[in-house]
Amino acid sequence: MEPILELSGLTKVYPGGLKALDNVDLTIRRGEIFALLGPNGAGKTTLIGAVCGLVRSSGGTIRAFGLDLESDWRKARARIGLVPQEMATDMFETVYRAVSYSRGLFGVSPDKARIEEILRSLALWDKKDEQIRALSGGMKRRVLIAKALAHEPDLLFLDEPTAGVDVELRKGMWAIIDQMRARGVTIILTTHYIEEAEEMADRVGIISKGRILMVDEKDALMARLGRTEAHIALAEPMAELPAAIAGFPVELEEGGTSLRYRGGDGTGKGKAEVAEVTKALTRAGIDYTGIETRESSLEDIFVSLLGEDG
Numbered sequence: 203m204e205p206i207l208e209l210s211g212l213t214k215v216y217p218g219g220l221k222a223l224d225n226v227d228l229t230i231r232r233g234e235i236f237a238l239l240g241p242n243g244a245g246k247t248t249l250i251g252a253v254c255g256l257v258r259s260s261g262g263t264i265r266a267f268g269l270d271l272e273s274d275w276r277k278a279r280a281r282i283g284l285v286p287q288e289m290a291t292d293m294f295e296t297v298y299r300a301v302s303y304s305r306g307l308f309g310v311s312p313d314k315a316r317i318e319e320i321l322r323s324l325a326l327w328d329k330k331d332e333q334i335r336a337l338s339g340g341m342k343r344r345v346l347i348a349k350a351l352a353h354e355p356d357l358l359f360l361d362e363p364t365a366g367v368d369v370e371l372r373k374g375m376w377a378i379i380d381q382m383r384a385r386g387v388t389i390i391l392t393t394h395y396i397e398e399a400e401e402m403a404d405r406v407g408i409i410s411k412g413r414i415l416m417v418d419e420k421d422a423l424m425a426r427l428g429r430t431e432a433h434i435a436l437a438e439p440m441a442e443l444p445a446a447i448a449g450f451p452v453e454l455e456e457g458g459t460s461l462r463y464r465g466g467d468g469t470g471k472g473k474a475e476v477a478e479v480t481k482a483l484t485r486a487g488i489d490y491t492g493i494e495t496r497e498s499s500l501e502d503i504f505v506s507l508l509g510e511d512g
């Protein structure tokens with residue numbers, strides 16, 4: 203299947219010489235949720251800006267829906283939606299008018315039923331006649347999403363959709379994003395919240411200093427780089443590792459009062475192996491008083507990759 207978006211050699215050097223994007227190659231598949239993860243200043247907003255026409259790239263090409271963005275700009279842009287980080291809309295406008303206006307911007311014919319559907323799906327219908335400035339922060343964010351969806355884009359960018367919102371609202375946003383995907387919209391979101399990528403994304407791209415460090419299926423990433431770590435507290439301290447568990451990735455810690463297991467691959471294999479270790483201990487007559495197991499998260503993986511990037 204043809205990719206929905208293809209960046210090739212995309213580069214952006216800001217006046218002053220800062221290279222915010224450095225030869226970025228990235229292919230987005232139709233229908234996926236792709237999370238672009240990176241620290242502050244990594245280049246996420248610049249990348250989105252380059253695709254949405256807010257930032258003029260310094261080099262490279264962008265193809266969307268098989269169209270070259272430069273030569274087929276209007277046609278391609280009309281199929282892209284952007285939920286920006288911040289509200290850049292007339293706060294005195296009513297919700298309904300702001301959203302209808304956004305639809306008109308892309309030359310899509312008016313459709314009251316469609317606007318109503320969008321507002322209802324975002325629980326904004328009963329606020330439709332209110333001025334945007336009178337809404338709560340969470341509702342303002344939903345207005346931004348409604349505006350981005352108003353022209354029915356096939357590809358939607360969400361720049362930090364849940365930055366600074368409370369946990370409940372964040373979960374609500376995730377549900378909305380899921381609904382959009384179910385309708386066939388391809389979604390690229392940037393986030394600082396690893397949990398968000400872990401929860402939502404099909405694939406994850408890690409960007410740092412304008413370079414894409416890695417792109418992978420989220421599950422494959424977890425399996426490849428994930429680990430299980432377990433601590434088994436022993437009833438009696440031991441001077442050396444018992445032979446019964448010598449074949450496992452285990453070592454003594456805390457002056458021989460505890461065993462540390464490190465292994466597995468992020469697919470739950472580690473947990474099963476920890477169970478094997480405890481069985482072997484029991485068979486050897488070695489008593490233990492507690493077990494603590496932890497699966498490494500996407501966050502651990504992210505931090506270690508960024509560490510390698512120096």
Ligand SMILES: Nc1ncnc2c1ncn2[C@@H]1O[C@H](COP(=O)(O)OP(=O)(O)OP(=O)(O)O)[C@@H](O)[C@H]1O
Nearest residue numbers: 216217220222240241242243244245246247248249
């Ligand atoms: N208009 C501009 N002129 C000069 N430098 C800029 C401009 N916009 C962004 N930059 C710089 O480009 C780099 C990338 O910024 P960008 O906003 O794309 O990062 P980001 O990953 O979105 O960060 P954040 O997570 O903080 O939003 C940063 O060093 C930033 O200071």
